[in-house]
Structure formats: C-alpha cells, structure tokens
Amino acid sequence: MFRSVTAGLKEQADMTVYVNGVATPAWDGETVASILLRVPNVGRQTPVSGETRLPYCQMGVCFECLAVVDGVSSVQGCLTPLKNGMRIERQRGRREVGQ
Amino acid sequence: MNYDVVVIGAGPAGMAAAVKLAKLGTSVCVVDEQPAPGGQIWRGVERNATSPVFNALGEDYQKGSFATAAFHAAGIDYQPSAQVWQIEDGWKVFLTAEGKSRCITAKAVLLANGAQERSVPFAGWTLPGVMTVGAAQILLKSGGMLPEGDVWIAGAGPLPLLYATQLLELGGKVAGYIDTSQKPSLKALSHLPAAWRDFPGLMKGLRWIWKLRRSGKLIRGIHNLRATGEGQLCQIEWESKGNTHKRDAGVLLVHEGVVPRIHETMALGCDHDWNDQQKYFAPRTDEWGQTSRKGIFVAGDAGGIGGWKAATVSGEIAGFGIARFLNIGIDAEKLRRDAALDDRRKRATALRPLLDALYAPPQTPIADDVVVCRCEEVSAGRIREAARASAPDVGAVKAATRCGMGPCQGRQCGYSVQALVAEVNNLPVGDVRFFNIRPPLKPVTLGEIATLQDVEL
Ligand SMILES: Cc1cc2nc3c(=O)[nH]c(=O)nc-3n(C[C@H](O)[C@H](O)[C@H](O)COP(=O)(O)OP(=O)(O)OC[C@H]3O[C@@H](n4cnc5c(N)ncnc54)[C@H](O)[C@@H]3O)c2cc1C
Ligand code: FES
Secondary structure (H helix, E strand, O other): OEEEHHHHOOOOOOEEEEEOOEEEEEOOOOEHHHHHHHOOOOOOEOOOOOOEOOOOOOOOOOOOOEEEEOOEEEEEHHHOEOOOOOEEEEOEOOOOOOO | OEEEEEEEOOOHHHHHHHHHHHHOOOOEEEEOOOOOOOOOOOOOHHHHOOOOHHHHOOHHHHOHHHHHHHHHHOOOEEEOOEEEEEEEOOOEEEEEEOOEEEEEEEEEEEEOOOEEEOOOOOOOOOOOOEEEHHHHHHHHHHHOEEEOOOEEEEEEOHHHHHHHHHHHHOOOOOOEEEEOOOOOOHHHHOOHHHHHHHHHHHHHHHHHHHHHHHHOOEEOOOEEEEEEOOOOOOEEEEEEOOEEEEEEOOEEEEEEOEEEOOHHHHHOOOOEEEEOOOOEEEEOOOOOOEOOOOOEEEOHHHHOOOHHHHHHHHHHHHHHHHHHHHOOOOOHHHHHHHOOHHHHHHHHOOOHHHHHHHOOOOOOOOOOOOEEEOOOOEEHHHHHHHHHOOOOOHHHHHHHHOOOOOOOOOOOOHHHHHHHHHHHHOOOHHHOOOOOOOOOOOOOOHHHHHHHHHOOO
C-alpha cells in the first residue's frame, strides 16, 4: 500500500524490526503505524466485530493503530517511532483504561 | 518540576509562544507527543532537511527549519514524545513519556495543541486502504512513504491539493482526484478582494488547481462516494449526473477540512463558541488568548483554524499575554504594538474567509447503515434510534449505544453524533452540545498510572 522513497535510493534499510516474528527492513522516521500499513496481518482487530482496521489518522486521534510493541499491548503506533530490533504484533481486544 | 508556563504543543503556535516567554525570562516547559518539534505543518522538518522529500514538500515546509532552530536556541525545557492526559487546577499537568507518567506544575498553561481532520463518515470508511489525506502526508513527512497502486484522493480544501502536488513532485501516481467541494457561491467570491492581501497564498492555490487540471484527473460534481471490498478496499463508487461510476482502488485518501482539538479545553470546562459556518466548537478567548479559566491560554489552530502564519502570530500574542498574566513587569501592550502583531494577524488571516466559504463542511445526511463511531462500531441508524428515544442530548445517546466510549473518546464521532441528534430533533446543530469530556484525555494504562506513585505530586 505504501513504499518509502528512500527504499530506492539506499542499498540497505536503516534498521530491522520483527513483525509477527518476521524480520522486516525499515527506514528512519517510520513509526509503528507505517509498518502496519506495509506488512499484512498486523492491523488491530476490533473488540466488537473482530474486523481488521489499519491506521486512519496518523496523528493520535483515531486509535486505529493500536499494536503490541515489545510485549506491551495497546501502544498507539502512530506516536511510536521504530527502533532497531523492535517487536510488533497484532492487537486484539479492548484497551485497558485507567480510572 | 515547577515552571512558570507549560506549553502543550511544539507546532508553530507553541514554539513562537515559548521562544517569546523564554526571552522574557520566564521558565518554560514545552510538551509534545511527537518525537521532534514542528507540529503538523513542519513535522519531521529537522530530519527531512537531508532527505529527498525536502524539496517536494515546498517552501512553507522548509521555513520550519528556521522556527525549530530558534526554538532549540532559546533555552526551553522541551519534552518530546510526551502525551498530556490530564490538567488539574493549580495547574498540574499529567503526562506520559516512554510508558512512565509524571506530573509537572505551572502558573499558566498554554494549549497550542493544534487541529485534527474533520471526520466525515461514509460507507466503507473503516476498510483498510481508506485513510485521511493528512495521514498520508504525515507518512510522507515521517518515513518518506508514498502510496502505491490505484491511489484516489477525495476531498475539499487546501490540504488535499497540497498533498497531491507534493506526491506528483516525488514521482508518485494518482489514479484520480475527486473534488468534493461545492461550486463556489457568490458569497465565497465576495471574499476575494480581502484575499488579495495574501497574494502569494492565493497564487499557490491557483497553481495547485492548474497542475491538477493539466493532469486530466480532476473529477467534480459527484455525490454518494463509497468504498467497497471484503476486509480491504477494492473499489470506489459514486454517482454523477444520474450514473453510477465504479473504479478499482487500492488507497483512498479523504479530507473535509480541519477542526480545533478541543478535548483539552472541554475537559477543563472552558467556555466554547460554535462556529456555524465551519461547524466546530472553539474555546472563547480574550484578546491575549486567555480562556474563560484564568491561567489557561490557547493559541494556534486549537483556538480556531487559521493556518500556520496565524498560529505563529497568535502564539506570540499569547506569549505576551501570559507574561502579562504572570505580572513580570513588562508592558505587553507596547510589545504587541512594536511587533505589529495585529497587522500581521490581519494579513495572515486574509485568505481565511474565502477558504471557509469555498470549503464549507459537507451537509449530506449520513445513511443509516454507515458506521459513525469507529471504536464501538455504532451505525448512524442506531444513533438516530437512540436519539428518537431520548431528550436532545448526546450524553443519552452515548449511554444507550456506547458511541464515543471507545479509546478515541469521541474525537472521530463527536460532531457526527451531535449533527444526528440535531437532525432527529429538528434543531440547529449548534444548539446541541458536544460530548461531556472527562479526563483522562487519552486512555492511560494502569501500569502508566502506577508509575506516578514514584513521584512527588
Ligand atoms: C494532519 C494535518 C496536516 C497538516 N498539514 C499542513 C500543511 O502541510 N501545510 C499547512 O499549511 N498546514 C497544514 N495543516 C494545518 C495546520 O493545523 C496549521 O497550519 C499549523 O500546523 C497549526 O499550528 P499549531 O501550532 O496551531 O498546531 P500544530 O502544528 O498542529 O501543533 C500542535 C502540536 O500539539 C501536539 N499535541 C496535541 N495534543 C497533545 C497532547 N495531548 N499532548 C502532547 N502533545 C500534543 C501535537 O503533537 C502537535 O505537534 C495540517 C493540519 C493537520 C491536522
Ligand atoms: S493512526 Fe490514528 S491514532 Fe494512530
């Protein structure tokens, strides 16, 4: 759905992240949300009907980019820059909310 | 930590205010959920200075380099990647960074938290492959990401035009550009003389439209746009002159203007006014940007949409206003006059009445089967049903349907629910109030709150 303009210019990716366990090349400046758009089967599943969603706003106001990042669930992907070695998995179910 | 001022948002408004306040000798902390300063318009400007996208993003974007350099040089305590989720009296500002929560205190708070895109529900808008134009532009500014396949842009306003030109400049392809704006009315054209005061701004818009026309991909006069596909966007459909049109689509980018981010000022109980032309609430402020709550100031798009130049000027004004409020022995009126801030504001907002009149928000009723609340998957039909069974109050509809109760807390569905309640009750939209916003402003995990116990409040 998306590709990086840098991908054609550089020989090597800037880093590697692990999406559902699979090593995936990534570029400086990318966020977890941009990975969700590039790699199949990591978009969150809605707690109501179970349908898959992908990031919609990229600016922190839709919460469609929730993902499990390095074992922590409900991370807002569009506000989380990628880091080398990061593990990203699909988010299922509701977000735990503080009172 | 204690400060004189906490500024929320490191966009044009927040940076301008913080620089002024630091120069006047106050202690300032600037908090922003992005990893670098710049706000929406100048997102990633520092990192992109050496990227191939820098040129394509255009002159206005490149100007951000100067603003961020001045910001860094001013000796401001800047907290990036930090999300504010509660503001309490006295002013205590609660924020989370890297999974840990903290509380900082200040005598005054400036909300320079900007705008968000207006959400306009339509059939298929929750399908993967459909997202906003702003989202696609953020992807471009963040990782140099370009959409691939059959890319459609559908919307109205300056942002889709700007994004389309940026994309074409970088060798990206657009299958079609659907202009959803209504025909310019005489009222819109009557604003033209005032708009000439911002001649370069106007020329830029005309150049964008001309470039698009030349590409032969501009589609106008359509209605009932919808996205279809099984678990993924495959096609878009629309009606035009009595015919149904269908096209393959891999990515559909939509945009219907921007509205202020009001959850912070709403939760603080600040007074808001309804802007009936642009259909949004904005906090009411005095001539220094102070809201109805003493010590809470607003600047930039958060106080009403004006664009980055107006945001910069209102940030400077709020900076002086806060210094005046802190009573640090300055002549704020004189500083304001010397910097010709009111003239600059007039110039910066000259184009706005034309833009607002040209790009009025769409008024088409939402079909019953369209999902309005993305989080809780509540359809327009269910909201209408609940609205018919209760008083004209969004709170009752929320309780009956769960719409607005998901993690986005009504940021996506708020105005649609308000419009549906107004429609069912035959009321002017502005007479129906917004959701009652309560903290936390962002869902905070129990783990994050637990880390607060380690700090002194
Ligand atoms: C998606 C999008 C893209 C845009 N692109 C352009 C463009 O290319 N060109 C243009 O002229 N205009 C653009 N605009 C219009 C833009 O709003 C203004 O031109 C300008 O950025 C407004 O400046 P500001 O300082 O008021 O707010 P912003 O620049 O929006 O800055 C607000 C800042 O507050 C931060 N923030 C908000 N809430 C919180 C919180 N709770 N905690 C911590 N931080 C928070 C945000 O991260 C953001 O950095 C865009 C608007 C949007 C919504
Ligand atoms: S994509 Fe909307 S909140 Fe992250």
